[in-house]
Amino acid sequence: MSYLFRDQSSVTLHEHLDSNSLIILPVGTTEEHGPHLPVDTDARIAEAYGQRLAEALAPQIPVLLMDTIRYGYSMKIMQQWPGTVVVRTRVLMDYVFDVCRSVLDMGFTKLAILDCHGHHRGLLSTVSRELCDACDKAVAILSPARLSQEAYDAARKSKQGGSIHGGEWETSLLLHISPEAVDMTKASDEDMMRYHSEFVAGDGFQGRQQVSWSTWYIQPSKSGIYGDPTVASAETGKLVMDAAVQNGARFLKEYWDRKQKTESAAQS
Ligand SMILES: [Zn+2]
Secondary structure: OEEEEHHHHHHHHHHHOOOOOOEEEEOOOOOOOOOOOOHHHHHHHHHHHHHHHHHHHHOOEEEEOOOOOOOOOOOOHHHHHOOOOEEEEEHHHHHHHHHHHHHHHOOOOEEEEEOOHHHHHHHHHHHHHHHHHHHHOEEEEEEHHHHHHHHHHHHOOOOOOEEOOOOOHHHHHHHHHHHHHOOOOHHOOOOOOOOOOEOOOOOOOOEEEEOOHHHOOHHHHHOOOOOOOHHHOHHHHHHHHHHHHHHHHHHHHHHOOOOOHHHHHHHH
């Protein structure tokens, strides 16, 4: 039985509504990722993460995986390299809101958005609050970067500043999920983030990212990346994906088990 939303008919969706299947919506983007990675790196990670999460959850709870949203918002400064498609913040927020609202209006009550692109964090968080106001249902947001942070920090080979954009974290993940799309002969560490301070670790190294300050304005990038992809490996990528899936699936089981405010009110 397929767990893809797009494969369902209105009849099988009725069955999924009866079992209150968890809906997973991966959100990535398409933007330049340096000379060694494909421009759809974030969308690929989002799609793979969604598939692995759905596979991990399917034996435990009913689940439906939606198609990945592949275009999103990136800052204009990234358009200095070809490959960056920019959807305006408000357009993206409205679009994600409408996709989610449609699913919640269908009657589903558990919806998880996979946030797989740094520039979307605040936008998706605001959308989830707007959905609470509009539908009285709480949408969950998961980030594979944050859910794998501990495992990655223990395994990484790059120094602080090696993983912001197109660096060791993303390159390792791509070597794990899409090795054919990576050209390691073009990977270079010339754009390591070299600025670090008490407040700015550069890449959340060991949780040290206390303030928000756009990397793109701290240090210019020659190649379009920030970090060190030369030390990336498929092994590290697998370890990161496994940690993100394991932690994400544990959370989503908890999220699905927990009755929503409106569900318990309806039952009492
Ligand atoms: Zn990326």
